[in-house]
Amino acid sequence: MKNESSLNIEIFGKNYTVSDGLTNMTLKKCSKLDKYFKDDENATVQFTVTLEGDTYQTDCVVTTRGIVYRAAAATDSPYTNLDLVIPKLLGQVRKQKSIWGRKGAGFGKKKANKRNHEPVVTIEDTEE
Numbered sequence: 072m073k074n075e076s077s078l079n080i081e082i083f084g085k086n087y088t089v090s091d092g093l094t095n096m097t098l099k100k101c102s103k104l105d106k107y108f109k110d111d112e113n114a115t116v117q118f119t120v121t122l123e124g125d126t127y128q129t130d131c132v133v134t135t136r137g138i139v140y141r142a143a144a145a146t147d148s149p150y151t152n153l154d155l156v157i158p159k160l161l162g163q164v165r166k167q168k169s170i171w172g173r174k175g176a177g178f179g180k181k182k183a184n185k186r187n188h189e190p191v192v193t194i195e196d197t198e199e
Contacts, residue, residue: 078105079115087122093149100157104133107164111135118156120149131156133164140164 080101082089101116108114114135121128126145129152133140142159144152 077109077112077114079113080118081115082118083120085119085121087120087127087149089120093120093153096150096153100153103157103161104164107161107168108133108135120152127152129153129156131160133160138167140167 078101080098082094082097097118104116114133117132117134119130121130125147127147127149128143128145129149130143131141140160140163142156142163144155144159146152146155
């Protein structure tokens with residue numbers, strides 16, 4: 072399966088050979104992340120699948136614009152791990168995006184009057 076995503080996706084295996092099926096599923100699942108990073112051509116997703124005994128540990132690191140998102144899962148199947156890791160990353164990205172949206176809204180800006188679009192200035196007179 073060709074990587075049609077704008078993300079740079081890297082898949083590594085430690086003590087495990089990554090199969091074509093897992094690679095194809097990883098590329099398919101990463102398309103959900105693509106909508107958040109489509110304007111960043113340097114965004115990188117690194118999957119590392121490690122086999123430790125009977126347990127597969129999957130670590131995923133997304134790096135974009137100096138921000139790092141990380142998620143991990145450990146089960147008896149690397150496919151199940153993939154189903155657990157992607158929603159964790161999506162939750163982190165959504166949370167960060169909503170914080171960015173709220174942070175810049177209204178700070179340092181004057182409120183405008185809706186009728187004539189002039190700044191509303193409140194002057195308090197404190198004479199005693």
